[in-house]
Amino acid sequence: MPSLRVDVIDIDDPTDARVDDFRDLNSVDRRPDLPALPGGRIGKGLVIAEGVLVAQRMIASRFSPHAFLGVDKRLAELADDLADPSVQGVPFYRASAEVMAEVVGFHLNRGVLGAARRPDALAVTEVVASARTIAVLEGVNDHENIGSIFRNAAGLGVDAVLFGAGCADPLYRRCVRVSMGHALLVPFARFDDWPRGLSVLRDNCFRTISLTPGEGSMPLSDTVDAAKVAFLVGAEGPGLSETVMRASDVRARIPMSRGTDSLNVATAAAIAFYERARAGTT
Amino acid sequence: MPSLRVDVIDIDDPTDARVDDFRDLNSVDRRPDLPALPGGRIGKGLVIAEGVLVAQRMIASRFSPHAFLGVDKRLAELADDLADPSVQGVPFYRASAEVMAEVVGFHLNRGVLGAARRPDALAVTEVVASARTIAVLEGVNDHENIGSIFRNAAGLGVDAVLFGAGCADPLYRRCVRVSMGHALLVPFARFDDWPRGLSVLRDNCFRTISLTPGEGSMPLSDTVDAAKVAFLVGAEGPGLSETVMRASDVRARIPMSRGTDSLNVATAAAIAFYERARAGTT
Numbered sequence: 001m002p003s004l005r006v007d008v009i010d011i012d013d014p015t016d017a018r019v020d021d022f023r024d025l026n027s028v029d030r031r032p033d034l035p036a037l038p039g040g041r042i043g044k045g046l047v048i049a050e051g052v053l054v055a056q057r058m059i060a061s062r063f064s065p066h067a068f069l070g071v072d073k074r075l076a077e078l079a080d081d082l083a084d085p086s087v088q089g090v091p092f093y094r095a096s097a098e099v100m101a102e103v104v105g106f107h108l109n110r111g112v113l114g115a116a117r118r119p120d121a122l123a124v125t126e127v128v129a130s131a132r133t134i135a136v137l138e139g140v141n142d143h144e145n146i147g148s149i150f151r152n153a154a155g156l157g158v159d160a161v162l163f164g165a166g167c168a169d170p171l172y173r174r175c176v177r178v179s180m181g182h183a184l185l186v187p188f189a190r191f192d193d194w195p196r197g198l199s200v201l202r203d204n205c206f207r208t209i210s211l212t213p214g215e216g217s218m219p220l221s222d223t224v225d226a227a228k229v230a231f232l233v234g235a236e237g238p239g240l241s242e243t244v245m246r247a248s249d250v251r252a253r254i255p256m257s258r259g260t261d262s263l264n265v266a267t268a269a270a271i272a273f274y275e276r277a278r279a280g281t282t
Numbered sequence: 283m284p285s286l287r288v289d290v291i292d293i294d295d296p297t298d299a300r301v302d303d304f305r306d307l308n309s310v311d312r313r314p315d316l317p318a319l320p321g322g323r324i325g326k327g328l329v330i331a332e333g334v335l336v337a338q339r340m341i342a343s344r345f346s347p348h349a350f351l352g353v354d355k356r357l358a359e360l361a362d363d364l365a366d367p368s369v370q371g372v373p374f375y376r377a378s379a380e381v382m383a384e385v386v387g388f389h390l391n392r393g394v395l396g397a398a399r400r401p402d403a404l405a406v407t408e409v410v411a412s413a414r415t416i417a418v419l420e421g422v423n424d425h426e427n428i429g430s431i432f433r434n435a436a437g438l439g440v441d442a443v444l445f446g447a448g449c450a451d452p453l454y455r456r457c458v459r460v461s462m463g464h465a466l467l468v469p470f471a472r473f474d475d476w477p478r479g480l481s482v483l484r485d486n487c488f489r490t491i492s493l494t495p496g497e498g499s500m501p502l503s504d505t506v507d508a509a510k511v512a513f514l515v516g517a518e519g520p521g522l523s524e525t526v527m528r529a530s531d532v533r534a535r536i537p538m539s540r541g542t543d544s545l546n547v548a549t550a551a552a553i554a555f556y557e558r559a560r561a562g563t564t
């Protein structure tokens with residue numbers, strides 16, 4: 001077994017202030033994974049990784065964990081990762097499942113948590129520079145959908161995710177969990193000026209493709225063969241705003257059966273990512 | 283406004299026995315959408331439709347509703363559907379949102395419910411007879427995933443869903459809701475003898491395709507050009523059993539980026555369905 005770089009500290013008292021960053025994870029007004037608001041009213045601006053796999057990805061990401069809380073079994077499972085120089089001196093608070101449950105406020109069967117402070121956000125220009133395939137989200141305010149989009153992006157070769165107006169926080173705990181930790185690994189950035197900021201994609205020679213079942217759309221498979229492609233997707237129901245669709249180069253549809261609704265946004269995005277990867281391999 | 287075929291009956295008392303089929307929807311041991319067990323211990327074997335869209339699909343399906351419970355606003359929204367001869371004489375219990383919440387046990391913001399008794403299950407042979415594209419599930423025990431698979435099947439032209447061993451109940455309320463009611467419309471059946479029953483697919487000239495990221499798999503796009511195709515999918519994590527994969531004609535993979543996990547089962551299935559629909563249009 002490699003030697004651990006973390007400092008293992010046993011926690012027996014669930015009220016111990018040293019584990020406050022993991023406290024009340026489900027509390028509406030105290031959960032630590034909300035962005036810190038002025039006056040410290042809610043949120044600590046932390047990112048929380050749950051479970052061995054997501055903790056591993058956090059360690060490998062730019063979200064360097066500053067503390068862990070976990071049961072002994074998970075500490076052992078993470079031994080290789082906790083030998084990484086990046087976690088030198090980071091406390092690993094070791095507790096029983098019961099003490100952990102009292103701290104976080106519910107029984108957490110994944111058995112380990114990592115906490116990181118949010119680093120500075122990346123700039124859109126930074127994220128776009130080296131990407132060939134990008135997903136751009138507008139109005140996607142469901143954490144599970146955003147998490148799934150990150151997972152699908154990572155699996156199907158999408159290089160970055162960009163957020164337009166009306167999207168939920170990709171660093172919310174549920175989102176990070178559903179993404180299998182890929183929300184920490186796939187670079188993302190927010191547009192400050194929406195939708196005008198989309199011009200950066202044109203400046204970087206991206207073809208912008210609005211996914212929409214609406215009129216005037218081409219079959220998806222006819223649209224993805226550009227050197228650089230950005231898929232624009234909107235929330236289920238409202239879809240993309242007309243302004244955004246007009247600002248894009250082309251509208252693409254996934255052929256659907258009659259009498260059915262559009263697909264879930266993460267599923268539609270996955271199909272677009274797949275079509276893009278497919279075009280690159282044939 | 284067309285004339286309603288249902289009998290509108292006002293319910294003011296939440297303990298009224300006439301709405302018992304909608305009572306305690308979330309109760310672990312009393313919820314009416316569980317299969318009826320011998321001795322009436324749990325479940326009533328009902329199918330529950332939630333919301334206007336799913337109620338409409340229930341009316342159009344072979345799961346004929348025998349009662350509705352809803353607020354006046356939803357009654358109005360369903361007026362066209364409730365003029366259908368198939369709901370002749372069916373009671374529509376009209377209640378306030380508060381009374382409804384007391385009956386079902388929580389605030390139901392979709393505002394209307396339909397209840398149907400489970401009709402006889404379809405036979406596999408019956409379901410297979412007229413199908414060209416089928417999804418076959420093994421070990422998929424997550425209601426949300428099953429619901430998504432039905433939704434994706436309906437949207438992307440899959441004719442039927444078959445259940446092997448270890449799958450959850452597609453008529454569970456959450457599954458019906460996530461499927462947008464398509465669990466009531468897309469024909470499905472269960473194999474009694476698994477996996478031996480798969481021979482019915484061979485007898486009906488289906489190419490059976492195991493979705494697996496494992497060794498010996500071909501790119502999905504090279505596998506879907508048969509007249510009849512059945513996609514076999516397993517649960518996330520364990521995937522398909524080796525026995526089932528060996529019994530299939532071909533193993534197909536969705537090309538994935540290195541260092542990522544397999545996709546969510548409903549997402550993987552959606553991509554397979556899309557590839558199949560794509561092959562039919564090009």
